[in-house]
Amino acid sequence: MSTSSPELFVELDRSRPRGLRAQLERSLRDAIRAGRLRPGVRLPSSRALAADLQITRGVVVAAYDQLTAEGYLTSRQGQGTVVNAVTRPDPPRRRDPPPATVRYDFRPGDPDVGLFPHAAWARATRAALRSLSDDALGYGDPAGLPVLRETLADYLRRVRGLSCAPGDVVVCNGFSHGLSLLARVLADRDTAERGVAVEDPGHPSWRGQIEWAGAACLPVEVDDEGVRVDRLAASGAGAVLTTPAHQYPTGVVLSADRRIALTDWARTSGGYVIEDDYDAEYRYDRQPVGALQGVAPDHVIHAGSLSKSLAPGLRLGWLVVPPALRGELLAVRAHSDRFTTSLIQATAAEFIRHGDLDRHLRRTRRIYRQRRDALIEALHRHLPACHTTGISAGLHAVVRLPDGTDATRAADTAARHGVLVRPLRSGPGRPSQPSALVMGYSTLTPHRIEEGIRHLATVLELS
Numbered sequence: 001m002s003t004s005s006p007e008l009f010v011e012l013d014r015s016r017p018r019g020l021r022a023q024l025e026r027s028l029r030d031a032i033r034a035g036r037l038r039p040g041v042r043l044p045s046s047r048a049l050a051a052d053l054q055i056t057r058g059v060v061v062a063a064y065d066q067l068t069a070e071g072y073l074t075s076r077q078g079q080g081t082v083v084n085a086v087t088r089p090d091p092p093r094r095r096d097p098p099p100a101t102v103r104y105d106f107r108p109g110d111p112d113v114g115l116f117p118h119a120a121w122a123r124a125t126r127a128a129l130r131s132l133s134d135d136a137l138g139y140g141d142p143a144g145l146p147v148l149r150e151t152l153a154d155y156l157r158r159v160r161g162l163s164c165a166p167g168d169v170v171v172c173n174g175f176s177h178g179l180s181l182l183a184r185v186l187a188d189r190d191t192a193e194r195g196v197a198v199e200d201p202g203h204p205s206w207r208g209q210i211e212w213a214g215a216a217c218l219p220v221e222v223d224d225e226g227v228r229v230d231r232l233a234a235s236g237a238g239a240v241l242t243t244p245a246h247q248y249p250t251g252v253v254l255s256a257d258r259r260i261a262l263t264d265w266a267r268t269s270g271g272y273v274i275e276d277d278y279d280a281e282y283r284y285d286r287q288p289v290g291a292l293q294g295v296a297p298d299h300v301i302h303a304g305s306l307s308k309s310l311a312p313g314l315r316l317g318w319l320v321v322p323p324a325l326r327g328e329l330l331a332v333r334a335h336s337d338r339f340t341t342s343l344i345q346a347t348a349a350e351f352i353r354h355g356d357l358d359r360h361l362r363r364t365r366r367i368y369r370q371r372r373d374a375l376i377e378a379l380h381r382h383l384p385a386c387h388t389t390g391i392s393a394g395l396h397a398v399v400r401l402p403d404g405t406d407a408t409r410a411a412d413t414a415a416r417h418g419v420l421v422r423p424l425r426s427g428p429g430r431p432s433q434p435s436a437l438v439m440g441y442s443t444l445t446p447h448r449i450e451e452g453i454r455h456l457a458t459v460l461e462l463s
């Protein structure tokens with residue numbers, strides 16, 4: 001164990017005095033996680049560090065206390081404050097490698113990239129190349145190309161009922177990138193202490209991203225009306241990430257009462273709602289529901305991407321950001337990857353303006369609807385004891401298994417027989433979910449869906 005205090009490199013942005021403690025905390029947390037501050041190292045006394053950084057001692061004491069509470073530091077009598085051994089957050093998990101012989105892949109998450117409109121995209125790329133100015137090929141605005149921001153603002157007002165102008169739009173590389181930028185901004189505010197609520201069950205990756213950025217993550221239960229706003233309010237969170245159009249993975253649409261309660265919560269608590277407009281493009285037999293941002297634009301950060309409607313590989317998404325967060329968000333963006341590739345931005349603008357996205361969505365909605373109907377029919381026929389929910393929108397369904405069936409074991413059995421499905425799961429340490437499978441149907445034809453469900457019924461022996 002080293003007993004001397006290390007020289008610490010801590011950079012503080014003094015133009016934001018309110019965030020000094022959070023900045024110091026984050027700097028130390030990052031250094032410990034990255035191994036720059038090794039276990040056993042003794043930190044300078046709060047007095048010495050405060051003098052060194054020219055900040056008040058109270059700020060250093062508060063930061064040390066917080067990191068002690070989080071388990072990164074220990075205060076020992078006579079030894080001062082010492083770095084603990086921490087397990088670094090796992091690197092992001094790559095998607096499960098498929099078993100050697102996959103016969104039917106019902107895992108949720110991917111659109112059918114075989115439906116990608118190559119000809120229309122090629123036309124849009126050529127048109128974009130012709131129209132790109134020299135300026136657009138230089139170092140661009142971190143918020144995005146003006147033509148795409150205008151196009152997206154028009155599109156989102158028309159199709160999703162947003163209340164936005166081009167200046168509110170920040171182009172990013174998909175939803176996950178947008179979330180990582182936002183998480184960084186929220187982690188610099190008091191939201192880091194209040195925590196960011198996430199839906200439970202929810203997408204497992206988002207939690208890791210928020211924690212990685214330095215904010216605490218608070219799981220909040222989802223029921224058959226969507227996220228529980230009473231539990232959200234009780235959690236004290238400063239922001240919530242939610243999927244109101246089609247909750248992932250339960251498929252629930254946020255009810256009208258909950259929409260009101262959620263925006264009321266944001267207004268009264270000063271919290272932010274991060275609206276992941278996931279699956280909003282694919283709606284089959286329910287009325288359209290406008291985006292939450294349209295009713296509370298100062299409290300909702302709206303986020304979307306082309307990943308489900310066109311292809312995840314394009315890495316193109318957007319945030320619609322309230323003015324109070326915009327400056328910080330753009331600063332974070334400029335300091336990370338600067339901006340999104342100009343040619344992709346110009347192509348997407350051309351593609352949307354020319355009506356190609358509308359056409360593509362009309363076409364794929366028909367196809368996905370047929371696949372969804374095939375899934376429902378096949379489940380009725382081959383697994384009548386199962387009950388299917390969450391099917392009015394999106395590209396996946398939740399299939400409730402008969403009581404007493406272990407969903408994880410069922411998914412393992414299915415995988416051994418070449419059928420890939422996902423069990424419905426809560427986050428670690430959370431109450432268990434009803435026994436159910438989450439099944440995507442977007443990449444299989446109706447015929448293959450019928451075959452796959454017949455095979456699944458045989459191997460699970462549930463019919």
Ligand SMILES: Cc1ncc(COP(=O)(O)O)c(C=O)c1O
Pocket residue numbers: 109173174175176177203243248276278304305306307308312317
């Ligand atoms: C809940 C949810 N939201 C959004 C996305 C889109 O993420 P991205 O735009 O980064 O591809 C996904 C992708 O799987 C998702 O599962």
